Amino acid sequence: MNNSTFKNFSYHNYAQLLNQISGYLPIMSYDEINSSTSRFLIIRHDVEFSINRAHAMALIEEKLGISSNYFFQIRSNSYNLLSKQNIDMILSIKKMGHKVGLHVHLGSCNENQDIKDYIINDINILSNILGISINSFSFHRPIRKILEKNLKIDGLLNTYQDLFFELTDDYENAKVRYISDSNHQWKYGDPFNLKFENIQKVQLLIHPDNWTKSGENNLKNFMYLIDEKNQEIRDTFREECITYPPELN
Numbered sequence: 552m553n554n555s556t557f558k559n560f561s562y563h564n565y566a567q568l569l570n571q572i573s574g575y576l577p578i579m580s581y582d583e584i585n586s587s588t589s590r591f592l593i594i595r596h597d598v599e600f601s602i603n604r605a606h607a608m609a610l611i612e613e614k615l616g617i618s619s620n621y622f623f624q625i626r627s628n629s630y631n632l633l634s635k636q637n638i639d640m641i642l643s644i645k646k647m648g649h650k651v652g653l654h655v656h657l658g659s660c661n662e663n664q665d666i667k668d669y670i671i672n673d674i675n676i677l678s679n680i681l682g683i684s685i686n687s688f689s690f691h692r693p694i695r696k697i698l699e700k701n702l703k704i705d706g707l708l709n710t711y712q713d714l715f716f717e718l719t720d721d722y723e724n725a726k727v728r729y730i731s732d733s734n735h736q737w738k739y740g741d742p743f744n745l746k747f748e749n750i751q752k753v754q755l756l757i758h759p760d761n762w763t764k765s766g767e768n769n770l771k772n773f774m775y776l777i778d779e780k781n782q783e784i785r786d787t788f789r790e791e792c793i794t795y796p797p798e799l800n
């Protein structure tokens with residue numbers, strides 16, 4: 552990576568990136584795209600650790616007049632999707648005009664289970680929890696075998712199906728250019744240095760957990776994230792313990 556052109560993971564730079572790409576490509580959601588769509592930019596967010604950070608990013612996009620796609624886990628050990636605070640935040644994200652989908656964690660899917668049934672079951676859970684219909688899903692850390700399946704389920708959109716993604720090692724020439732900030736790095740190319748005038752289709756995967764107002768490196772970003780989660784659990788304990796009687800000794 553060329554350090555002279557590297558831009559940090561700050562909200563300011565994220566907004567600049569969206570402005571830059573949307574100057575060349577129309578921003579679309581998964582359900583707006585079909586086989587005859589010739590140009591698009593899909594903005595996808597997989598939420599791993601913090602619904603607060605997802606909400607902060609959604610607000611930035613709303614200010615820019617941009618709609619994107621947020622995928623939440625129901626099996627995360629980092630956040631509780633069933634809490635009232637989190638349900639309210641996700642519904643607020645939806646109200647801003649963004650789409651909400653399932654981020655599929657296959658960790659509990661055993662080899663005898665049909666993967667389609669597993670996903671449909673999780674989609675139904677998410678839909679029931681939020682009280683909204685869900686029609687899209689993204690895989691969490693999919694292995695190649697899963698991507699090769701090009702899984703299609705009636706009534707649902709897989710972010711890795713061939714309409715939105717091409718599994719190839721020659722990623723620079725893929726029919727859909729895949730850009731991802733996974734692991735806090737641009738493994739498939741730094742979008743700040745790409746020439747979007749030469750690209751027709753883009754799926755941009757941005758993890759809200761990676762980004763902050765100040766744009767920190769990986770270690771500091773996680774330290775901030777831990778601070779935020781720490782504050783969240785302290786607030787929760789305070790609220791729950793307020794009615795406890797005073798200690799006598």
Ligand SMILES: [Zn+2]
Pocket residue numbers: 597598599654690691692
């Ligand atoms: Zn993930």
